Amino acid sequence: MSEPGEPECDPQTAILECPDETGGSPGIAPGTYLPGSFNFAGCRPSGGVGDPSLDRDADGIVDQCEFEIADAFSPQLQFDSDDCDTGREPYWAANYQVSPIDGKPVIRVFYAISYYSDCGVPNIYCQYNANCYGHAGDSEFVIVEVSANGTRWILRRATLSAHWNSDGTDDGVTYAAQDLEFGTDATFSKPVMWVAEGKHANYRSRATCEGGAFFNLDRCDTPGIRLELDVLQNANLGNSRVDQRIIDGPVVSRFARPGNENFWSESYFFLGWWSRAEHASTNTTPYGVSLRFFDF
Secondary structure, three states, X not given: OOOOOOOOOOOOOOOOOOXXXXXXXXXXXXXXXXXXXOOHHHHOOOOOOOOHHHOOOXXXXXXXXXXXXXXXXXXXXXXXXXXXXXXXXXXXXXXXXEXXXXXXXXXXXXXXXXXXXXXXXXXXXXXXXXXXOOEEEEOOEEEEEEEEEOOEEEEEEEEEEOOOOOOOOOOEEEEEHHHOOOOOOOOOOOOEEEEOOOOOOEXXXXXXXXXXXXXXXXXOOOEEEEEEOOOOHHHEOOOOOOOOOOOOOOEEOOOOOOOEEOOOOOOOOOOOOOOOOOXXXXXXXXXXXXXXXXXX
């Protein structure tokens, strides 16, 4: 605790570590270390990576480091026990940015959760509202923004999608790390996302979920399993600033589902690897739209 008259210690900007007063697990310091012991300069060398094989997406960040960051800060998804389908095949992208909020250098990670289905809102009051209906594919996402203090990496902010672009508007909310939940993990590491039953919108708490979109019809009232989003090293999408992305064009399912997806297309609706012939009328927001909107 700061002495009277002294400013509060900000763990995101302090040179020395702040005391752990955030309510996380006892004895666990905020943030996390990466397996490769990267600091910021090692992750994004000022003179460039040099060896193209170590930076396949040419974003100036060592591929191994961005994977370790993506894995270290992957969100914990708190599902509702009544959700009809939480199946997914996640992909991710990362980039460097000077934060427009405070001018600090950060690494950002976009987690394309890539649900197979949106089950709709299970509420009788929603049966005549097209926004409440279920559909093939669900392109919800989470974005984290992290910085480093030496080799300790700390979550600064997270942006949570909640029916993003369903009505042509940006339904993403950005929260400071101290406004998020972390469960039993170290604070400022893997944030907990409360996932609305059926519709899969992301919320920072159960209370905000149950006061969520569609006339407060999003629900998280029967918590079930909590799972850390899986991050695969070969699921790095690359970035839109280069002609040849790491993953480009049609992407087949890891589990032999009948359809394919194109994460960088802005016109190829995300259908959760369902057959495109059978779901031709579905217009779930393409991931290419949200990736570019958030400058990935």
